[in-house]
Ligand code: GNR
C-alpha cells in the first residue's frame with residue numbers, strides 16, 4: 001500500500017472529463033486500495049481517481065463514520081439512473097480544496113448503476129450524506145468541483161486562496 005499525493009485546485013487534471021474504465025486489472029485494484037488508504041489518511045469520505053491524477057471513471061468512498069466499522073467502497077463507471085425531486089442542502093468540502101466548506105444543493109436521493117472492484121454490476125439507491133458524496137465524486141469524473149455551484153465571486157476568491165496555498169506549500173518543499 002502507498003499514499004497518493006492529492007492534487008489541489010486549480011489544476012487542469014481536475015477539469016477534464018474522465019474515460020470509462022474498460023477492464024478491471026490488478027493495477028486498478030492496487031490503485032483503488034491506495035486511494036482508500038489515502039482517503040482514510042486525509043481523512044475524507046470519498047476520493048475520485050482524477051484527484052490523484054488518474055483520468056478514469058471510478059472513485060472510492062466510505063460514509064460509515066468513525067463510530068461504526070469501516071465500509072470501503074469502489075464504484076467503477078458509475079451512471080445515475082434516477083434522481084429524486086426533493087433536494088438537500090449539505091455543507092461540502094473537498095480534499096482538493098482544503099479548508100473550504102460551503103453549502104451545496106443537490107437531489108436528496110440518487111440511484112446509481114456501477115461495477116464493483118470484482119466486476120459485478122450493481123444498481124443502488126443512496127441518500128443523506130452518501131447521496132451527497134456520490135454526486136460530489138461523480139462531478140469529479142466530469143471535471144466539476146463543488147465550487148462550480150457557488151457564485152463567480154466566491155469561486156474566484158477560493159481559487160485565489162488555493163493558488164496562494166499551493167505557492168506556500170511549494171516553498172516548503
Ligand atoms: O471528505 C469529503 N467530505 C465531503 C463532505 C461533504 C460533501 C462531500 C465530501 S467529499 C470529500 C472528499 C473529496 O474531496 N472527495 O472528492
Ligand code: NI
Pocket residue numbers: 093094095096136140
Ligand atoms: Ni472532492
